[in-house]
Amino acid sequence: MAYQALYRKYRPSNFDEVVGQQPIIQTLKNAIVQNRIAHAYLFCGPRGTGKTSIAKIFAKMLNCEDESNKPCGKCTNCKMVQNGSHPDIIEIDAASNNGVDEVRNLIDKVKYAPMQGKYKVYIIDEVHMMTTGAFNALLKTIEEPPAHVVFILATTEPNKVIPTIISRCQRFDFNKVSQKDIEKRLSIVCKEEKIEIDPEAISLIAQLADGGMRDSLSILDQCIAYCSSNITVDNVREIYGVLTTSDIGKLFEHLYAHEVDALIQQIQECSDKGMDLKRLTSDFITLLKESIILDYSSNSQLVSNTHKEVIEKYLLKSPSPFRFNVLNELMDVFNKYNYASNVLDYLETALLKSISNSYEIKSKTTHDVIEDSDRENKENFAKSSDLSYDLTSEKSEIDKKVPKNSENTGISELETISDVSRETLKEVGNKDSKIILNDEYILQLLVGANKTERKIDTAKMDERNMYLADLEYAKYANSLRNIAIVASGDKYIVVAVRSELEAKEINEMQLTQGFEDFMEQVLGKAKKIFAIDHIQQTRVLEEFKERMIQGTLPEPVDVIISRSNSSDKEKKLSEEEQMIELFPNIEIVND
The missing domain is CATH 1.10.8.60 (Helicase, Ruva Protein; domain 3)
Known part of the structure; x- marks a missing residue:
């Protein structure tokens, strides 16, 4: 006997042998049990997911002679369906029988009663290949076929089937098998x-x-x-043509060590051997993702032992922010492969870019490149800079230290807005009206900031102007009308304004009244506001770049949220009292 391909040899003969698609199988089983057989079904989904196999099994069940165990596989009908000789189960390939004449020939035969079984079942594969004329010719027959006829249409592209056909069928969407x-x-x-x-x-x-x-x-x-x-x-x-995980680990090792020649040579060797570079990128992404999982949970069962060995040997030597950076670059380039003229160049460029966007971690801190932010600030201050700073690797957590005196905090004539008691701040504020954050303290805030947090806050802060007419929050919204977010931490936001006077006013307001309640209303979490002017912003960014290269960036500061009692008072005020407090000269007249 001639050799039979595995996919044909192991094609399921009953629903118990089908892999996946359990909701569809259960629905069809129930339809048989309850005798609720539809006249037309549409099976759509990716290739190789069981559409034709399930159609044949369903046809076998419809004609099975055993009422208690369908399909029994033993009766005459079941055996004839199994060997493909049943006269009432007609399979049609719509790719080669897609014209009006073929459909009219089919319609002429529909009216005849089944020869062997109870139902005459038409399985039309790749039905989307039929012409519009053929669809229209089939339309009336599919809508009102004889009682003994069941149509099963199968397609990988349901979007190409005309809506009038779809509306006359019970549609089943097949998913990819897990x-x-x-x-x-x-x-x-x-x-x-x-x-x-x-x-x-x-x-x-x-x-x-x-x-x-x-x-x-x-x-x-x-x-x-x-x-x-x-x-x-x-x-x-x-x-x-798929690389081993060890090869990908070596590729990452060259990448982290900035060994550009060895990196490019290895990738080109893979290309010369006919390796699938798109698959390489996908596997690289998976390995990097699993390394991040192991950062959080070293005993995770989500990562296979083989991958764990490779990750521990090659990837965990690098901090997680570096791996995140490589991961982002690969995910970005993966989407560009579909229209890339040369996939090799795209992959090499993405990896080189990930090297240029990184630097050797020092003082337990890391950040993303900030050159773009400087350019944006100079060109258009109204746009917030693309500044972001990520925390260190989770495996070497920063011990955040709270400054104990004004020299360490880096706040000129204010001591600190983050962790000194509000009473102390008020005393300092009374002594000197200058509420200016010095550069060192701003650097500490920037080091502890987070890129993802900044993106989220920037999107949500666009809604602050909605509160300009709100009695409770109008003054807060008005004071932040012209800000640009420079950086965001979990408990604070650093903003830039045009003038030193505006920065002083915002800092004074944070000191005396606090923005925490307003920030919670807008962002969903309480945060402090630290304001600097445009000149100080440019100066601090330049200093950050220099100290980042030198590896002398300071430790991040720990910002403590302490709610202001004044905001609680305001909430208890009536609307009239709030109006009078906002506008002292107003006269309220009762109608």
Whole structure:
């Protein structure tokens, strides 16, 4: 007997053998039990997910002679369906029978009663290939077919099926089969075929199949032909041009060490060997993601032991912000591959860019490049600078220290707005009206800031103008009308304004009344506001760059949130009292 491909040999003969699609299977089973058989079904979804197989099993169930156990697989109808000789189960390939004449021929035969079974079932595969004329010719028949006819339309592109056809069918959307289900099925097939295969090889085949059970069996078939009866993960990688995790680890090692020649040479060697660079990027992203998981949970079961060994050997030597940076660059370039003229150049450029955007971690701090922010500030101050500073690697957490005196905090004539008691601040404020944050303290705030936090705050702060007419928050919203967010931490925001006078007023307001309640209203969390003018902002950014290169950036400051009692008082005031407090000269007249 001629050799039969695995995907044909192991095609499911009943619903229990189908991998995945449980909601669809249960619905069809219930339809049989309750005798609620629709006249037309539309099966749509990715290739290799079981559309045609389930259609055949359903057709077998409709014609099975055993009323208690469908499909029984033993009756005449079941056996005829199984070997493809049932006269009432008609499979039509719409790709080659897509014209009006073919459809009219089909319609002429529909009216005839079944020859063998109870139902005449038409399975039309790749139905989206039919012409508009053919669809229109089929329309009336699909809407009102004879009682003994059931249509099952299968397609990978339901968007190409005309709406009038879709509206006349029960639609079932097939999902990609999960990797876990594919791995389980492949293990069963290998056991049946007496094939020895590594678990890592099964996992890689499942990944390469991308949710298609049929594709996974075809890949396995090819691997068996290459390796006979013993398949390793390296064999699969050789066949499909996929790098090992160790190779990716070495690639990252060159990247972190800034060994550009070795890095580019390794990538070009992979390209010369015909390796799939898109797959390489995807695997690189997965490995970096898993390294971040291990940063948070070193005993996580989400990462395989093989990957853990590679990650611990190559990736965990670098701080997590560096890995995040590489991860962002690879995710960005991955989306560009579809229209890239040369994938190799795109990949090399992305990795070189990730090197240029990083620097050796010193003083337990890291940040993203800020040159763009300087340029934006000079060109247009109204736009907030693209400044961001990420915390250190979670594996070496910063011991945040609270400054104990005015010399250490870096605040001129104010001591500190972050962690000294409000009473002390009021005393200082009474002694001298200059509320100016000096450069050293701003540097401490910037070092402890976070890029993600800044993006979130910038988006939400656009809504602050909604409070300009609010009695309770109008003065806060008005004072922040012309700000640009420079940096954001978990408990504070550094903002820039045009003049030193505006900065003093905002700092005075933070000192005496506090922005915490207003920030909680706008951002969803209480935060302090620290204001600087445009000149100081430019100066601090320049100093930050210089000290970043020298590795002399200060420790981040710990900002403590202490709510102002004055805001609680305001909440208790009536509307009239609030109006009088906001506008002392106003006269309220009762109608």
